[in-house]
Amino acid sequence: MTIAAIRAxxxxxxxxxxHYLDNAAMAQCPGxxxxxxxxxxxxxxxNVHRGLHELARRADEAYDGxxxxxAAFLSAGADEVVFTGGCTLALNIVALALEERMQAGDRIVVxxxxxxxxxxxxxxxxxxxxxxxxxxxxxxxxxxxxxxLSMIDRRCKVVAVTxxxxxxxxVTDIPRLAGAAHAVGAVLAVDGAxxxxxxxxxxxxxxxxxxxxxxxKTYGPTGIGVxxxxxxxxxxxxxxxxxxxxxxxxxxxxxIPLDPPARFEAGTPPVAQAVGLARALDWMAGLDWPAxxxxxxxxxxxxxxGLAGRDGIRLVGPADLADRLPVVSFAxxxxxxxxxxxxxxxxxxAVRGGAHCARxxxxxxxxxxxxxxxxxxxYNDETxxxxxxxxxxxxxxxxx
Amino acid sequence: MxxxxxxxxxxxxxxxxxxxxxxxxxxxxLDNPLCGDRIVVxxxxxxxxxxxxxxxxxxxxLCKAAxxxxxxxxxxxDAQGAAELLDGARAMLKQGAxxxxxxxxxxLTARPHKSRHDCILLPFKALAKATSP
Ligand SMILES: Cc1ncc(COP(=O)(O)O)c(C=O)c1O
Numbered sequence: 001m002t003i004a005a006i007r008a009x010x011x012x013x014x015x016x017x018x019h020y021l022d023n024a025a026m027a028q029c030p031g032x033x034x035x036x037x038x039x040x041x042x043x044x045x046x047n048v049h050r051g052l053h054e055l056a057r058r059a060d061e062a063y064d065g066x067x068x069x070x071a072a073f074l075s076a077g078a079d080e081v082v083f084t085g086g087c088t089l090a091l092n093i094v095a096l097a098l099e100e101r102m103q104a105g106d107r108i109v110v111x112x113x114x115x116x117x118x119x120x121x122x123x124x125x126x127x128x129x130x131x132x133x134x135x136x137x138x139x140x141x142x143x144x145x146x147x148x149l150s151m152i153d154r155r156c157k158v159v160a161v162t163x164x165x166x167x168x169x170x171v172t173d174i175p176r177l178a179g180a181a182h183a184v185g186a187v188l189a190v191d192g193a194x195x196x197x198x199x200x201x202x203x204x205x206x207x208x209x210x211x212x213x214x215x216x217k218t219y220g221p222t223g224i225g226v227x228x229x230x231x232x233x234x235x236x237x238x239x240x241x242x243x244x245x246x247x248x249x250x251x252x253x254x255x256i257p258l259d260p261p262a263r264f265e266a267g268t269p270p271v272a273q274a275v276g277l278a279r280a281l282d283w284m285a286g287l288d289w290p291a292x293x294x295x296x297x298x299x300x301x302x303x304x305x306g307l308a309g310r311d312g313i314r315l316v317g318p319a320d321l322a323d324r325l326p327v328v329s330f331a332x333x334x335x336x337x338x339x340x341x342x343x344x345x346x347x348x349x350a351v352r353g354g355a356h357c358a359r360x361x362x363x364x365x366x367x368x369x370x371x372x373x374x375x376x377x378x379y380n381d382e383t384x385x386x387x388x389x390x391x392x393x394x395x396x397x398x399x400x
Numbered sequence: 401m402x403x404x405x406x407x408x409x410x411x412x413x414x415x416x417x418x419x420x421x422x423x424x425x426x427x428x429x430l431d432n433p434l435c436g437d438r439i440v441v442x443x444x445x446x447x448x449x450x451x452x453x454x455x456x457x458x459x460x461x462l463c464k465a466a467x468x469x470x471x472x473x474x475x476x477x478d479a480q481g482a483a484e485l486l487d488g489a490r491a492m493l494k495q496g497a498x499x500x501x502x503x504x505x506x507x508l509t510a511r512p513h514k515s516r517h518d519c520i521l522l523p524f525k526a527l528a529k530a531t532s533p
Contacts, residue, residue: 338435338460339406342516355436368458370436398406399461 001288003295007379009283017348019384024166024327024375025352026216027197029276030283037221037276048271049245049262062275067261069278073285074211074228075202082227082234082261083269087193087214088117090227091160093264094189094210095121096240098158104130107155109186111136111144111172112364113165116357118191118212122160136161138364142168142317152180159188163195163211167356167373168317169300169327171195178207187233193217197377198296198325199289209233215273219377220280224273227264234260241266292378296326299376299385303328306389312396316371326376329356332392335399337372343395344372349388405513406461409506413465421454428530432518437463441470441526448478450531455523462510463519469503470523482531486524493517 007013009030013020020028044058051057064078071078084090108122112135126133134151136144142165152159159181164171174190181188187209192201196213203211210233215224229237239246239257243266247255257263300321307313312333318324332340337353344351355362355370362370374388424442431438437459444451453474457467470485477485488500492508494517499505510516 336435336460338437338519339462342513343406353435399411 001286001291003379003381006287006292007381010379013379019349019380019387021374021376021380021384021388022350022352023197023377023380024194024217024373026222027219027377028379029216029219029221030280032283033220033276033279036279037272040272040275045272047268059271063269063271066274066278069281070226070274073200073281075200076204076228077231079260080228080231080234082229082264083274084212084225084227084264085223085270086225087191087212087217088225090212090225091118091189091191092121093227093240094212094229095125095160097237097264098187099125099129100238102129102131102157105132105155106157107132107134107151107153109134109136109152109156109159109161109181111161112138113142113144113168113170113172113361114160114162114358115166115191115193116359117193118160118162118189119360122158135360138361140365141170141319142361142365143170143323144172146173146176149177149180152177152184152186154184156181156184156186159186160191161188162191162193163201163206164192164198164325164327165317165358165361166194166327166375167329167358167361167371169194169325169329169375170318171323171325173323174206174208182207194325194327199293200285203228204230215277215280218277218280219283220277221270221273224270224277226277229260231260234264237264239263239266243267245269287378296376296378296380297321299380299382300324300326300328302382303374303376303385303388306385310389310392310396316365316367326380327373328375329371329373331367331369331371332396335396337370339399340372340392340395343398344388344391347387347391347394349384349391351388404509405516407506407509410461410465413468413506414461416468418455418457418467418471420456421452424454426530428526430522430526430529432459432463432522434515435460435463435519437519437522439463439467439523439526441523441530443474443527443530445531448531448533450474450477450482450527453527453530455526457523459522460516460519462507462516463522466507466520467523469501470527472503473501474527477527477531479528479531479533482524482528486521486528489521489524490517493520 046055046059189210192213316329341353421442442454491497
């Protein structure tokens with residue numbers, strides 16, 4: 001499949017002179033996904049696992065089928081897939097469900113590269129329970145420094161890390177951290193929000209116990225996320241949220257939670273969004289990933305080279321292509337990221353400027369004012385990268 | 401076009417040196433979480449009126465430029481005067497009103513750029529907070 005054919009599936013990208021490089025914030029959605037969501041609501045809209053009428057039956061089939069689809073994408077069982085309202089909610093659910101087993105003085109290990117979604121829930125829990133929080137530092141190029149993992153010790157009960165940074169694009173060595181976590185009996189929660197849009201993942205093979213991602217970054221609808229949990233890990237967790245659809249009944253006033261995944265899906269789930277997400281993953285599964293990865297890597301190289309060839313630009317993140325996503329951040333001397341992104345937007349180039357919900361990483365890398373991030377998807381091409389580079393020359397000319 | 405948003409008058413304002421005021425009677429720090437702008441305004445007050453201000457603006461060019469205008473026009477303002485300035489700047493950006501100060505005229509081009517209004521208003525919000533009793 002050519003890049004032009006991939007691009008053609010996304011109606012919004014047909015606008016001339018429009019260069020969407022903000023995929024790490026939200027990816028675009030294929031027209032087929034939007035249609036699938038609408039079709040579901042027009043023909044099978046009903047609550048799930050509650051009714052016996054015709055629409056309810058169709059909704060059940062669609063929702064359960066979506067779960068099977070997600071499971072297949074993760075090489076997992078459907079009972080390991082929990083639908084949530086988003087990646088943030090998925091990570092909060094893991095934290096809340098683990099809270100019961102945490103004791104004052106226990107330790108949580110996070111990394112300095114976490115998005116606030118995989119940091120603040122743990123910090124909040126640490127405050128409530130009197131836990132110790134240790135941080136895996138980053139190197140100057142933003143990669144996690146795994147040279148000393150002694151903080152993952154017997155006190156450590158949870159290691160929570162991102163699979164890939166939303167700022168630097170650096171991919172984390174998850175198997176290594178899984179080994180360290182499991183050696184001391186800790187669980188490993190992985191934030192896959194950035195990694196999943198770049199191809200199928202097998203979280204069990206990686207060694208994760210929990211793996212979270214967002215529908216909207218994965219070419220699917222907003223309002224849906226997924227929490228994958230290793231069957232054995234999910235089974236031992238209590239519910240995090242309470243409501244309809246997640247208990248078998250009440251024993252007096254004691255609720256009897258259902259088995260996973262229903263145990264973690266309190267309330268009406270995002271049904272149409274699940275259908276849309278399944279369709280988005282169908283679309284992803286149809287791509288030739290080795291070819292797409294090569295394409296993304298070539299674009300990343302082009303962008304890295306372009307940035308390196310310009311004065312006063314500091315790359316934020318690895319300069320090489322090993323273990324990195326096509327997410328490239330940079331700071332320009334004397335130009336604030338917000339001004340740069342504004343001027344780029346005027347030229348039809350959509351990027352993101354700021355702290356990227358990763359304040360600890362900004363501090364660790366000495367990026368007081370944040371940075372500009374260009375994040376690519378399979379549908380981007382050379383014209384997008386070149387528009388960014390020439391737009392940057394223009395913006396710097398205006399600002400300096 | 402933003403090329404006129406980033407006109408020379410605004411760039412000159414943004415490039416001006418600024419310094420904190422020490423000692424000060426009051427210091428206010430405000431953040432704009434969208435773009436990470438942070439402004440600190442220090443004020444010495446006498447009878448509720450600003451005698452002197454100092455400031456430090458870390459942020460985008462528009463925020464820094466607006467901070468320079470704020471600093472030039474703070475002296476003599478009490479809580480009401482500072483609130484009027486903030487309201488006037490807001491009305492200029494959002495309701496097509498005349499600039500409350502001639503020095504704010506260069507910011508008229510920011511009117512269509514809604515997402516940037518907060519960058520410009522932040523220093524005036526900080527001044528209003530610094531003077532409020
Ligand atoms: C690495 C990472 N984790 C988590 C999230 C949170 O995703 P959501 O806002 O969809 O819940 C994001 C989104 O920006 C992210 O980049």
